[in-house]
Structure formats: C-alpha cells, structure tokens
Amino acid sequence: METKQKRWSIMFVVATIFVLNSSYYKVQGKPQVPCYFIFGDSLVDNGNNNGFASLARADYLPYGIDFPRSSTGRFSNGKTVVDTIAEHLGFDDYIQSYANASNRDILRGVNYASAAAGIRDETGQQLGARTSFGGQVNNYVSTVSQVVRILGNVNLAAHHLKQCIFSVGIGSNDYLNNYFLPDYYQTSRRFTPNQYANALIKQYSKQIRILYNYGARKLVLNGIGPIGCSPNALAQHSRDGSTCVAKINSANQMFNRRLVTLVDYFNKTLPDAKFIYINNYGIFQDLIDHPKKFDFSVTKSGCCGVGRNNGQITCLPFQTPCQHRDKYIFWDAFHPTEAANIVVGTRAYRAQSASDAYPYDIRRLAKL
Known part of the structure; x- marks a missing residue:
C-alpha cells in the first residue's frame, strides 16, 4: 500500500511539473482573432533563417x-515583439515560422520574417541568404493555396483570412544593410534620403496590395525604430559613442511619415480594408529617453556582442551575456531584449x- 502511495505521489509531482512547464511554454487565453500572419526581418524572425547559409542567424x-x-532563431534573449502581441491576442502558443508550419497549423497564422530581409531584393545580400x-x-x-485546400473552397478561405491580423515590420535593413553601407551598395549615391523613402514606399505598397488581393483585410504597418540610437550606430557613427546619429534617424522618420500616409490612402481606397500604423519609433525613443520609467538602467550598449570599438554585431556562440538582462534595452548591437520587446509589444x-x-491600436483592430 505504501509503495502504491509513493508511486502515486511521484506521478503527481511529475504531472505537476509537466503542467507548470506547459503553462510556461504556452500562452493562455482564447484567441481574439483566428490567425496572425507576420512579415518582417530579424526583429521578428523566429527561425526562418536557421537553415540558410547566412551570417544573419540566431539559432x-x-x-x-x-x-x-x-x-x-529569435534575435533576443527571449520573446520578440510579435510573441508579446500573440500573448495579448490570446493565442495558446506562439505563431510558427514558415520553415516549420505545416498542415492545419497554417490556419492559425504563419511567421514569414527573415533576418537581413528588406523591401528591396538586394538588401542584406552581403550577409548571405535571406527572404526579402x-x-x-x-x-x-x-x-493561401493551402488554406483553400484545407477549408474546401475559396469563399471559406476568404472568410477565414479576413478575420486575421497581418503584421508587416520591414524597412530597417534597407537603411542598415543598404543605404548606409556605401561600400556595398550604390543607393546612397543614386538617391537622396527623400527619394529613397519614396522608392521604398512605392515597392512596399505593391507588396501590400498583393496581400490584400489574397485576403488580408486587417493590416498592421509597423514603423521603423530609431536605428541611429542602436549600439551599432553609436559605435560606428556617433562622435561620442552616446549621441544618437541624426542623419540615420532623420532618414527613418522620412520613411515612417510616408507609412502613415499610406495607411490613410489604403483605408480610403481599398474596400473593407482596415490599416493601422504602429509608431515603433516613438515608443522605442520613449524607452531610450525615459529608461527609469520602464525600470531600465542600460540604454547605450547591448547585453552581449557589443563594444564601441568592436565590429561584432551579434552575440558570439556560447558567449556569456550580462547578468541583469531585464535592465538592458538592447540585447546585441541591433536587437532589443525581451524586456524591451514586451514594452513595445x-x-x-x-x-x-x-x-x-x-x-487605433491592435486591440481595437482585433475587435473590428
């Protein structure tokens, strides 16, 4: 009898640990939308570059x-911004990468983001393979073809997709790994910052129209953050290693202003479309300007792989990072920590x- 009781006690402990771990791995709540589709770069890549011959990997x-x-494959110590948003939307797990999603998994959304990707096809090519x-x-x-096959017909697929949220966060690399890399790219000699922003938006809008034509109706267009304040920009371009680089941030804001205009344009011209803009620039600048308000204490350097005279831009394999990671805004030379991503998301x-x-915000978009 005692042996049987011990056996049940052991089984109960094991089951309890499993449940606790499951709740830690899973996000709780009923989804507010049936699916969440994500497009972007390393800020939201969750493993699509893992099998690529690329320097832009974090696996x-x-x-x-x-x-x-x-x-x-996430470029952070923990969750990304879209992971945080998925939690708020009530998904029971994080959205799978395109590289791993299959069968009915795709009905709850797919993450297509690829590190080093840009709006322009050539962007990031010096880093190796990526998906623009x-x-x-x-x-x-x-x-979408698979969704049609799973649900049985085009009408059912269209009804499903129009309820989903589509998040697009792209353009950072078109500056970081294109325009402001004159040794590799001609764009800064061909375009003024104003002309370049126009060219990016023109190509960006074409891709957005394709998403719309294939069922997207609730779209989140994410602005570019203050790239000129990243540890890499400070190390490479700031005279004192502390002051944000104005020419980079100015160019980013040109793009963002056009993105807001694009939101207005699409809301007026695309039937049944609901576009919103997320001001990542302003949110992230708030973190940098008022770190104590968010309990951050380190704003100018990354938790790993960064130094003023260090060309390293990502964490070295098995490198020991800082201890108090929740006090850092940046994880490496470009990417935020989980703590910062949670605030932004x-x-x-x-x-x-x-x-x-x-x-309006994503919460309201989900209800429409």
Missing part, C-alpha cells in the same frame, strides 16, 4: 537564453499614448 546560445525553447519582403509575400500566396496592442498607434 545558438546565448540567443534564446531566457526563452522556454532556448535558441529558436517580396519573397515572404510569395510564400504567403503559397500558404504591449503598447502596440494597447496604446498607452495617443501617438503609439494610428488611427
């Missing part, structure tokens, strides 16, 4: 050191300031 420690599944925004859109078109979902989202 090794210390990346993912604080994520339940360890180094999945155009390539990601093509992958989505392929997914939360404010994108539920705006804390009138300037966080336009014309």
Whole structure:
C-alpha cells in the first residue's frame, strides 16, 4: 500500500511539473482573432533563417537564453515583439515560422520574417541568404493555396483570412544593410534620403496590395525604430559613442511619415480594408529617453556582442551575456531584449499614448 502511495505521489509531482512547464511554454487565453500572419526581418524572425547559409542567424546560445525553447532563431534573449502581441491576442502558443508550419497549423497564422530581409531584393545580400519582403509575400500566396485546400473552397478561405491580423515590420535593413553601407551598395549615391523613402514606399505598397488581393483585410504597418540610437550606430557613427546619429534617424522618420500616409490612402481606397500604423519609433525613443520609467538602467550598449570599438554585431556562440538582462534595452548591437520587446509589444496592442498607434491600436483592430 505504501509503495502504491509513493508511486502515486511521484506521478503527481511529475504531472505537476509537466503542467507548470506547459503553462510556461504556452500562452493562455482564447484567441481574439483566428490567425496572425507576420512579415518582417530579424526583429521578428523566429527561425526562418536557421537553415540558410547566412551570417544573419540566431539559432545558438546565448540567443534564446531566457526563452522556454532556448535558441529558436529569435534575435533576443527571449520573446520578440510579435510573441508579446500573440500573448495579448490570446493565442495558446506562439505563431510558427514558415520553415516549420505545416498542415492545419497554417490556419492559425504563419511567421514569414527573415533576418537581413528588406523591401528591396538586394538588401542584406552581403550577409548571405535571406527572404526579402517580396519573397515572404510569395510564400504567403503559397500558404493561401493551402488554406483553400484545407477549408474546401475559396469563399471559406476568404472568410477565414479576413478575420486575421497581418503584421508587416520591414524597412530597417534597407537603411542598415543598404543605404548606409556605401561600400556595398550604390543607393546612397543614386538617391537622396527623400527619394529613397519614396522608392521604398512605392515597392512596399505593391507588396501590400498583393496581400490584400489574397485576403488580408486587417493590416498592421509597423514603423521603423530609431536605428541611429542602436549600439551599432553609436559605435560606428556617433562622435561620442552616446549621441544618437541624426542623419540615420532623420532618414527613418522620412520613411515612417510616408507609412502613415499610406495607411490613410489604403483605408480610403481599398474596400473593407482596415490599416493601422504602429509608431515603433516613438515608443522605442520613449524607452531610450525615459529608461527609469520602464525600470531600465542600460540604454547605450547591448547585453552581449557589443563594444564601441568592436565590429561584432551579434552575440558570439556560447558567449556569456550580462547578468541583469531585464535592465538592458538592447540585447546585441541591433536587437532589443525581451524586456524591451514586451514594452513595445504591449503598447502596440494597447496604446498607452495617443501617438503609439494610428488611427487605433491592435486591440481595437482585433475587435473590428
């Protein structure tokens, strides 16, 4: 009898641990929308580059050191912005990468993001293989064919997709790994910053129209953050290693202003479309300007792989990162920590300031 009781006690402990781990791995709540499709770059890539011959990969420690599944390919110590938003939307797990999604998994959405990707096809080519925004859109078109096959007909697929949220966060690399890399690219000699922003928006809008033509109706267009304040920009271009680089941030804001105009244009011209803009620039600038308000203490350097005279831009494999990672805004030379991503994702979902989202936030978009 005693042996039997011990056996049941052991089984109960094991089951309890399993449940606790499952709740840690899974996000709780009923989804507010049936699916969430994600397009972007390394800020939201969750493993699509893992099999690529590329320097833009994060499938090794210390990346993912604080994520339940360890180094999945996320360029952070833990969750990304879209992981946070998925939690707020009530999904029971994070959205799978295009590289891993299959069968009925795609009905709850797919993450197509690829590190080093840009709006322009050549962007990031010096880093190796990646899937440009155009390539990601093509992958989505392929997914739609699968959705039609699973649900049985085009009408059912269209009804399903129009309820989903589509998040697009692309353009950072068109500056970081294109325009401001004159040794590799001609764009800064061919275009003024104003002309370049126009060229990017023109190509961007073509891809957005394809998404719309293939069922997307609720679209989140994410602005570019203040790239000139990243540890890499400070190390490479700031005279004192502390002051944000104005010429980079100015160019980013030119793009963002056109993105807001694009939201207005599409809302007026595309039937049944609901576009919103997330002001990542303003939200992230708030973190940098008022770190104590968010309990951050380190704003100018990354937790790993960064130094003023260090050309290293990502964490070295198995490098020991900083201890107090929740006090850092940046994880490496470009990417935020999980703590910063949670702040940005939360404010994108539920705006804390009138300037966080336009014309409204993701929470309201989900209800429409």
